Amino acid sequence: MDEHSPARDPGAGPAPTRTLADKLNALILEYWSGQKPPGNAVIAQRIRAETGLSISTGYLWMLRTGVRDNPTGSHLQALAKFFGRSPAYFIEADAPEPDDQLAAALRSRDVVRIALRSDGLSDHSKKAILSMIEHARMIEKLDADPPD
Secondary structure, eight states: BBBBBOOGGGGGGGOOOOHHHHHHHHHHHHHTTTTTOOOOHHHHHHHHHHHHHHOHHHHHHHHHSSSOOOOHHHHHHHHHHHOOOOHHHOOOOTTOOOOHHHHHTTTTTTHHHHHHHHOOOOOHHHHHHHHHHHHHHTTOOOSSSSOO
């Protein structure tokens, strides 16, 4: 084990997500799916750059290894914003995992940006945007049958 990441058997499959450290490490593996995640310094820098919220390399290491398991509200906010989760996800012992399709969609920064930018719009505007998305999916032949 180095100072950048906790020890983990790469062939062991996903670990049960019970502790904050387990959840955080699972999200990091999911975020960098198909590639080796970078070290804590790079992850902390990305969190700061993409959320505008501060988290240090050392504090991220402590959270990932379980040395610290009760992050401050601002740290929870930074993690939640970066990984597209509710802050409650990190503190609830049995917080439900989002379904795989939603988790895959949330890995796309553009999908997250579309969702965040639609917040606050009227129902009429949201329906118009959804209609445009459905039309684009039809043009690109992404769905066999349109959703209900």
